[in-house]
Amino acid sequence: MTSPTPAAVSARQRARTLLSRLAATFGFGTGVTTRPLPVVGARIGPWVPVWVVTTAMVAMATVGAALVVQGWIGWAVLGGIIAVLVRFPEGPWIGVYAVAIGVLLLVSGAEPFASRVFALIALVHLVAVLHSVVSGLPWAARLQLRALRGPLARFAAAQSAAQALATVGALLTGAGVTVPWLPVVAAAGLAAVAVTLYLRLATDAGPG
Amino acid sequence: MTELPHDTTGRWLRTAVPGSWALGGGGLALLGLVLGRADLVALGAPLLLGLALALRTTPSGRGHAAIEDLRHDQDATVRADLTLEPPPGSELALFRVSSPGHRHVDLVVAASGPVAIPLCAAGVRTGRQEFFQVTHQQTSIGHRARTASRELGPAQLTVLPRTGELDRLPLPPRLQGLTGAHVSRRVGTGGDLHDIAPFSRGDRLRRIDWRATLRESGRGREPGTLTDLHVRRTFATADAVVNLVLDSRDDVARDRATWSGYGEVHVDDATSLDLARAAAASLAKAYLDAGDRVGFVDLGRVGRPIRPAGGRRHLQRIIHALAESTPSGGARPIVRPPQAPSGALLIVLSTFLDDEAANLAASWRRHGHRVLAVEVLPPLPEVPRTVAEDNLHRLIELEQADRLWDLERTGVETVRWQETAPHTRSLAVGLNLLARQRRRFA
Numbered sequence: 001m002t003s004p005t006p007a008a009v010s011a012r013q014r015a016r017t018l019l020s021r022l023a024a025t026f027g028f029g030t031g032v033t034t035r036p037l038p039v040v041g042a043r044i045g046p047w048v049p050v051w052v053v054t055t056a057m058v059a060m061a062t063v064g065a066a067l068v069v070q071g072w073i074g075w076a077v078l079g080g081i082i083a084v085l086v087r088f089p090e091g092p093w094i095g096v097y098a099v100a101i102g103v104l105l106l107v108s109g110a111e112p113f114a115s116r117v118f119a120l121i122a123l124v125h126l127v128a129v130l131h132s133v134v135s136g137l138p139w140a141a142r143l144q145l146r147a148l149r150g151p152l153a154r155f156a157a158a159q160s161a162a163q164a165l166a167t168v169g170a171l172l173t174g175a176g177v178t179v180p181w182l183p184v185v186a187a188a189g190l191a192a193v194a195v196t197l198y199l200r201l202a203t204d205a206g207p208g
Numbered sequence: 209m210t211e212l213p214h215d216t217t218g219r220w221l222r223t224a225v226p227g228s229w230a231l232g233g234g235g236l237a238l239l240g241l242v243l244g245r246a247d248l249v250a251l252g253a254p255l256l257l258g259l260a261l262a263l264r265t266t267p268s269g270r271g272h273a274a275i276e277d278l279r280h281d282q283d284a285t286v287r288a289d290l291t292l293e294p295p296p297g298s299e300l301a302l303f304r305v306s307s308p309g310h311r312h313v314d315l316v317v318a319a320s321g322p323v324a325i326p327l328c329a330a331g332v333r334t335g336r337q338e339f340f341q342v343t344h345q346q347t348s349i350g351h352r353a354r355t356a357s358r359e360l361g362p363a364q365l366t367v368l369p370r371t372g373e374l375d376r377l378p379l380p381p382r383l384q385g386l387t388g389a390h391v392s393r394r395v396g397t398g399g400d401l402h403d404i405a406p407f408s409r410g411d412r413l414r415r416i417d418w419r420a421t422l423r424e425s426g427r428g429r430e431p432g433t434l435t436d437l438h439v440r441r442t443f444a445t446a447d448a449v450v451n452l453v454l455d456s457r458d459d460v461a462r463d464r465a466t467w468s469g470y471g472e473v474h475v476d477d478a479t480s481l482d483l484a485r486a487a488a489a490s491l492a493k494a495y496l497d498a499g500d501r502v503g504f505v506d507l508g509r510v511g512r513p514i515r516p517a518g519g520r521r522h523l524q525r526i527i528h529a530l531a532e533s534t535p536s537g538g539a540r541p542i543v544r545p546p547q548a549p550s551g552a553l554l555i556v557l558s559t560f561l562d563d564e565a566a567n568l569a570a571s572w573r574r575h576g577h578r579v580l581a582v583e584v585l586p587p588l589p590e591v592p593r594t595v596a597e598d599n600l601h602r603l604i605e606l607e608q609a610d611r612l613w614d615l616e617r618t619g620v621e622t623v624r625w626q627e628t629a630p631h632t633r634s635l636a637v638g639l640n641l642l643a644r645q646r647r648r649f650a
Binding site: 040043050094102103106112114136157 | 223224225227228229230231232233234235236237238239240241243245246247248249250251252253254255256257258260261262290299300302303304305306307309310311312313314315316317318319320325326327328329330340349350351354474475476
């Protein structure tokens with residue numbers, strides 16, 4: 001990109017000054033114009049602004065909501081959660097969003113393992129991943145594309161396992177297989193996972 | 209050289225992300241079990257799996273951030289490298305880089321390994337300045353923890369004034385010494401012929417002009433008879449002593465609205481002191497390259513002049529003194545003019561916005577020195593102005609023009625330094641004209 005010529009800069013400055021003076025005559029501003037300050041230069045390779053990733057996250061969260069919401073109450077609830085998610089990044093809101101999606105999925109009367117569930121598994125997870133990346137970052141920050149590689153790799157690993165789990169579940173449900181002791185095993189497994197995570201989070205001295 | 213800033217990274221602090229993911233994944237799984245809906249368990253499974261993956265690595269220890277290789281390049285840009293040795297378990301690093309006169313930039317980069325980010329900022333201004341203040345923070349894998357943010361910098365850099373090329377320069381009324389690049393009026397060892405004179409005591413034998421001797425001896429005598437020897441006498445060479453006088457009490461930009469200190473001077477605008485430094489450095493280089501001796505006086509620090517001397521190291525000494533000169537404290541009246549070497553050319557670099565520098569120049573002129581006044585006020589920006597602003601600018605210009613005209617009447621020669629490309633042209637033309645006025649000196 002070439003820098004503008006001094007004549008172009010001067011013309012731009014002149015136009016800005018005239019506009020400022022015009023606005024000042026109608027009571028807007030003081031009429032004093034200053035040239036915009038240059039931005040500190042930094043080279044980090046390919047990057048996207050954080051607001052683009054945030055917008056993508058909001059769009060995905062909205063698509064996820066559209067798959068389960070019926071009626072304006074659902075939109076109001078999820079819209080509010082998404083707004084809080086963006087405005088207050090430090091909080092349990094991504095968990096609240098996931099649970100709200102699950103509850104609304106139940107309320108919508110969808111069949112277990114309907115096709116949209118597979119999309120929701122990916123969407124909710126992706127929203128959580130992007131939220132963890134951009135939470136607390138200034139919207140104008142430059143996000144190096146390479147910085148997304150790690151989170152997206154973990155997303156792919158977790159998704160492949162979760163989608164496989166969902167496919168197995170769908171096959172079993174579709175074939176009418178009933179395993180009476182499955183809830184017990186699942187509850188035990190879930191309890192084990194919960195205890196493990198809890199111990200890891202609570203007893204670990206935490207980040208050093 | 210000032211030590212460049214470096215610092216460790218902050219200590220690790222927990223974030224709400226693991227709890228949030230555990231709430232979402234665990235809540236969905238629990239809901240699915242209670243209601244017998246395996247699809248809800250599958251919906252929450254990626255969050256739990258992602259959390260388990262993130263918890264495999266525990267962030268610990270401290271990293272190290274630094275600003276390295278701070279330098280001023282020829283394209284009027286200041287560059288540096290922002291480096292980070294991230295602590296173990298880091299995944300992302302957030303930097304907020306600011307610099308005086310610039311808008312800050314926020315950067316989020318991968319920090320699983322060493323990070324090096326080239327930074328740059330506008331560096332039109334000269335003198336001692338601060339660049340690149342950095343606030344940095346790291347986040348761990350999966351955003352499980354983040355470090356407390358730490359400040360780094362700013363880095364201090366003394367930007368030396370650039371030197372331009374000047375061809376012909378005015379010289380003082382009296383040259384000094386027995387060697388140098390200039391031809392003086394005295395007889396001595398030089399290249400230019402002064403006259404042919406009878407041999408006298410002290411003349412060297414190799415200066416005998418045999419043709420002239422024979423011609424003079426042959427007149428009215430027998431051919432081949434040598435009577436009086438004649439020698440070729442030449443003009444002696446000498447060097448000039450030039451004293452640069454910098455008025456560092458003013459540092460004003462071309463945007464007159466900033467003169468009251470209300471607005472900030474744009475980083476792309478060279479101030480009067482920047483122009484004066486560039487002019488003085490160019491003059492010092494030109495005179496020293498010609499073999500002359502150059503001294504330096506800062507009117508802001510009258511007590512510490514640099515005595516006239518020659519050579520490349522002396523040029524560096526003057527350039528560093530120029531870079532260090534800055535307005536300090538309130539304006540103090542100068543009681544008496546700084547001492548000037550006898551027979552020196554005095555070059556006063558000032559905005560001439562007040563009478564102090566002009567009075568000094570006139571005083572030196574009355575003492576018999578040749579004085580050159582270089583006016584370094586930056587030109588007005590070409591932007592529309594109100595009538596009041598126009599009147600104000602006209603008043604300032606008229607006052608300054610009056611002052612310079614009064615100076616010229618006392619015999620001080622005036623030249624205007626303008627920031628044009630090539631930026632030494634205006635001064636070079638003016639100096640050329642002045643240099644032609646006096647060809648040979650005592």
